[in-house]
Amino acid sequence: MYFVDRSAVVLKPTAAFLQWLKSTDDNIPELTLTQLQSNCTTLLIPECDRPESAIAYIGERYQAIFEAEIAAWELPESQWPRDMSLTAFWQFFEAEIHDMVLDTMDADIHVSPVSNNMM
Numbered sequence: 001m002y003f004v005d006r007s008a009v010v011l012k013p014t015a016a017f018l019q020w021l022k023s024t025d026d027n028i029p030e031l032t033l034t035q036l037q038s039n040c041t042t043l044l045i046p047e048c049d050r051p052e053s054a055i056a057y058i059g060e061r062y063q064a065i066f067e068a069e070i071a072a073w074e075l076p077e078s079q080w081p082r083d084m085s086l087t088a089f090w091q092f093f094e095a096e097i098h099d100m101v102l103d104t105m106d107a108d109i110h111v112s113p114v115s116n117n118m119m
Contacts, residue, residue, distance in 0.1 A: 002103045006044040007054055010096040011069070012037045017092040024079045041069065044101065054097045062089045068114060069093070 013021075013036050021036075022028060043065070048054040058065065066089045070080050081088060103109065 004044070004101040004103050005047055006101050007046065007048045008098040008101050009043045009045055009054055009058060010098070011041045011043060011058075011065070012094050012096060013040070013069075014092055014094055020081055020092070021073065024073075024075055048097070048099060051097045055095060058095060059086060062086050065089075066092075 013033075015033055018031060018033050018036055021031070043058070045054060045057050048057065063084070066084050069092075070084075081092075
């Protein structure tokens with residue numbers, strides 16, 4: 001195993017996110033918050049020795065992250081939340097911060113950029 005020089009942030013949708021999502025389309029399956037939070041986005045960020053540093057880092061990049069999270073639901077932009085401010089971001093998501101990231105593979109990590117329509 002190898003230490004990775006990153007911290008990890010698990011971005012968990014909140015009840016407010018679920019309420020907004022259900023308001024966009026009656027055909028969206030009857031998701032529960034537990035289901036929605038069972039497979040969340042994990043962000044690798046620079047190593048942070050304090051949770052406040054990780055939150056500040058996410059706060060500086062919230063707009064691109066917010067847009068990627070909303071775009072992942074493949075909804076037309078006309079159905080996106082009207083308020084996509086930093087305050088709205090933190091109403092829609094909570095962050096679980098992990099300062100130790102280990103790689104269990106003995107192989108290089110391959111990276112691919114996120115497409116422009118996701119960021």
